Amino acid sequence: MERTAPPQETATPTPAGAPGSDVPGLLDGVPRQRSPRETAAPGVREPVPAAVPRLRTLRPWRLLPTPPGTPFTFGYAILLCATSLFSACADPALVHALLQGSSTDVAHLVRTPELVLIGSALWVAGGVTSPFAVAFVLVLTALERRIGGLRTAGVFLLGHVLATLATEVPVGLAVLAGHLPGSSLHRLDYGVSFGVAAGIGALAGLLPLPLRVPLLAGFGWILLQDLLAFSDPMTNWGHLIALVIGVATWPQVRRWRAGRRLVQASHQA
Numbered sequence: 001m002e003r004t005a006p007p008q009e010t011a012t013p014t015p016a017g018a019p020g021s022d023v024p025g026l027l028d029g030v031p032r033q034r035s036p037r038e039t040a041a042p043g044v045r046e047p048v049p050a051a052v053p054r055l056r057t058l059r060p061w062r063l064l065p066t067p068p069g070t071p072f073t074f075g076y077a078i079l080l081c082a083t084s085l086f087s088a089c090a091d092p093a094l095v096h097a098l099l100q101g102s103s104t105d106v107a108h109l110v111r112t113p114e115l116v117l118i119g120s121a122l123w124v125a126g127g128v129t130s131p132f133a134v135a136f137v138l139v140l141t142a143l144e145r146r147i148g149g150l151r152t153a154g155v156f157l158l159g160h161v162l163a164t165l166a167t168e169v170p171v172g173l174a175v176l177a178g179h180l181p182g183s184s185l186h187r188l189d190y191g192v193s194f195g196v197a198a199g200i201g202a203l204a205g206l207l208p209l210p211l212r213v214p215l216l217a218g219f220g221w222i223l224l225q226d227l228l229a230f231s232d233p234m235t236n237w238g239h240l241i242a243l244v245i246g247v248a249t250w251p252q253v254r255r256w257r258a259g260r261r262l263v264q265a266s267h268q269a
Helices: 071-089 092-101 106-111 113-122 131-147 149-176 182-186 193-204 209-229 233-248 250-268
Strands: none
Touching (some): 071 092, 071 113, 071 149, 106 149, 106 182, 113 149, 131 193, 149 182, 149 193, 149 233, 149 250, 209 233
């Protein structure tokens, strides 16, 4: 009986690229293109493309105060506009009496210090077109957008109060020592310039160096020129003192700004 060989099995070609296949594809000369995930070494993550930073568009209207963005500066500016309009339209004798009653001279500081320190900051010397009125709007708006309204008010009041005391207390001591006449106790002193000067000093610490140096140098030069002119030395010294007070707040205002940025970033996440 003849023995027949078993039929040979016909091997089915495995498609190229299939798992476990050693058989090349139909086009052996063209290698298959692998994805980055296949070519990456084990345990190495695929690099994530870096995000392209967006260019910040210039928004000039942010230089001006707004009720939702800078409520402290906006409300204070409205109040100063109202008092300036009143002083321009009301009876001059009445205006002078009100200004004299809110003056931060030595006589008023001894009797009603809280009242005159607040009342003197409700007026703008020279009206709303004066340089310090314009600086008030621009500087406090920029400062409030960086550190918030309550902290901006704190910097303003710090400069206003400390610079006032630093200029008026020596006058009182000089009168007591007999170096100045008694009329020096009743000088007219009011306005927001001390607070604005402190705001300029504080804001400079939050600006980049190319803006910080010109701001401090320019404003400081103006104050030195006013002091050398000797037209109102007490007020001029007060401006310089308030500027130094603002510069002294740099460590604190920078911490406030960093904390404010963290809060804003957490809200946007």
